[in-house]
Amino acid sequence: MDKLLYLSMTGATQTMLAQTAHANNLANANTTGFKSDMAQARAMAVIGEGHQSRVYAMTERPATDLSSGVNQHTGRELDVAVQDHGWIAVQSANGSEAYTRAGELHVDAVGQLRTGTGLPVIGEGGPIELPPSSKIEIAGDGTITVRVQGSQANELAVVDRIKLVNPDPQTLIKGLDGLLRVKGGAAAAIDPLVKLESGHLETSNVNAVSELTAMIGLSRRFEMNIKMMKSAEENAAAAAKVLQDVG
C-alpha cells in the first residue's frame, strides 16, 4: 500500500490533536487565572535503510504561555490578583505544593482559606487557618490581617502570610489538574518581591483572536491532508486501471 496515505493520515490526526488544544484554550477564555497552552508540530523522520522519505508529523505542547492576563476589579476583599510575575502557593489534591494565579479565595466552615476551586492556600507554615473574624484584609505582600470576632476595631491581628513564589518560568510545568509545579517536585522558595492586589482578579490570558486564527490555519492544514489522501486514492485507482487495461 502507498505510504503516502499513512503519512497524510497521521498528519490529519495530529492536526486534530492541536485543534483540541486550541479548543481547550477557547473553552477557558473566561476562567480566572487560566494560562493558555501552546501546540506545535514536530517533524519525526523514520530512520532506517534506504531513502528517508517518510517524515511523520507529531503535535506536542512545548510550553504554557505564562504571560499575565488582565486585572479585573471586583471589589471583594478576598479576591486577589498577582501583579506581574509570581504565583500563589496552594495544596493540590494529592497534598503536594502547586501554584496558581486564580485568586478567588474564600474561608470554609472550619476557617481554612481556600481558592475558588476548593484548594487550601499555603501560608508560612502549611495551609492557612483563620479565626472567626469580622474583617479580613490581604496586604500587598500576602500578609493576612483579621479583626477577630468580638474584638475592637483597633485590635487587629496578623494571622499568616500567603506564600508567594516566583520560580524560573522555564522550570514550571502544568500538571494534569491544571496547576503549575516546579519540575522535579521541589517546593519553590518564597519571593518577597511578588505583590498581590486585593479586590482584583486576573482574567484568563487566552488571546481569542490568535486562537481562532490558529484554528482556521489548522483546519486548512487538515483539509490539505485529506486532499493528499484523495490523491493517494486517485493514484491507486489510476494504477489499477493501467493494470486492468494491460490484462
Added chain:
Amino acid sequence: MNGALFVAKTGLSAQDTALRVVSNNLANLGTDGFKRDRAVFEDLVYQIKRQPGAQSAEGTELPSGIQLGTGVRTAGTVKLFTQGTLNVTDQNLDIAIEGRGFFQIAQPSGETAYSRSGRFQLNSSGQIVNSQGYLLEPQITVPADTTSISIGRDGTVSVTQGDSADASQIGQLVLGDFVNPSGLQAIGGNMYQETVSSGAVSTGNPDSDAFGSTIQGALENSNVNSVEELVNMISTQRAFEMNSKVISTVDQMLSFVTQNL
C-alpha cells in the same frame, strides 16, 4: 470522534451557566438585600497523550510531550456579600444592616432562615413579620395603642403608647452571623439557610462585637452593579460565540473528510 468538539461543548455549557448567573443578578437589580452571585470556572483534567521525557528511540527522549485539556467546568457559584447602598425610605419598620449580620426569620417549618432584607411589617396580632409574613426572631409584639416605634443602632426597639411621651423598650433585635457567609444556601425570598460550609450561626446584638448596626427607616439595596453585569454579559456572549465557532470549524473539517474520501 474529534476531542475538540467535546471541549468546545464544555465551553458552551460553562458560558451558558455564566449567562444564567448574570441574568439572575440583573433580574434582582431592584431586590432589597439581594447579594449577587458569581460563577467560578476551573479547567478540567488534562490527559497525557504522550509523556514528556519519554524515550522516542534508544538514547533520545521527547523534549515535550502532549497533554490535552478536556475543557472547563463550573466549580460553583459564590454569593458576594459586599455591602449594598442604603436607600432611605422613612418607613418605621424598614431596617437596614450596615455591616455584617443577618436578620433571623422563623420559617413555618420551625427552622431559622437568615435575611439581609429589612422590609418588615406588622401582622394582625401586632407581631413584626417579613414581607412573606414569617415572624422575626426573637419575636417582638408591638402594642395596639402604639403611636411611634423607634429602633436604635444597637437594635433596641422602643415605643411610645397612648398619650404618654415616655418611650418604653419592648424588644431587642438579634442578628446572626457566619464565618463563611458565601457558604449559606440561598432558599429564595431573600433568605438563606445555614449549611455545613457556612459554619454555625453566632448571634449577638447589633453594633456589638463584629455585628453591623441597624438603621431604621432605610433599606439595603441590591449589591448588583448593572454596568459590571452588562460587561460580564458581553464577555460571556463573545466567549460563547468563540466556542460555537470551534464546533462549526470542527464540523467543517469532518464534513470535508466525508465528502472527499
